[in-house]
Amino acid sequence: MHPDECIDCGVCEPECPADAISDDTCDDAQKWIDINREYAEKWPNINKMGTRPSDSDDWKDVKGKFEKHFSPNPGKGS
Template sequence: MTHVVSESCIRCKYTDCVDVCPVDCFREGPNMLVIDPDECIDCAVCIPECPVNAIYAEEDLPADQLAFVKLNADLSRDPSWKSITKRKPALPDADEWKDKPGKISELVR
């Protein structure tokens, strides 16, 4: 099993989680982070760091977020999604988007 970044991250991209990751498994896209399942060691230290509760252990992922298992795997292999290892500021309008559901159409690949 691995950890998965879910829809809550879209248009927010808080990066608190990357500072605590011991294996640098996060990848950064234009408006979301994902976890590389081949790099994640399932340590769970990132989960409490996410201010929007976007990170789940795969087995705890809500049913409506299951597509994010494949999405994280696919996007983490996209060469344009680079490794991120240091915290950066969240997106400028992150606070406006953090509690909005149904953001998958907002994902920029």
């Protein structure tokens, strides 16, 4: 979500199964705001619901996912 387009309505929070959406006042918020701004401008918008990955629960509590697995390339979609 582009941080300049977010209206802080909270609708996305219950939709995120990993509880990965946090308030913009948390300690490392600026890091994530900057990342979201950059990639929201580069990547295409998601405009339809996809299929949840079958191993998503396995990844929920894994630490360092961004540092180890992030790719600046957009996904191919489903």
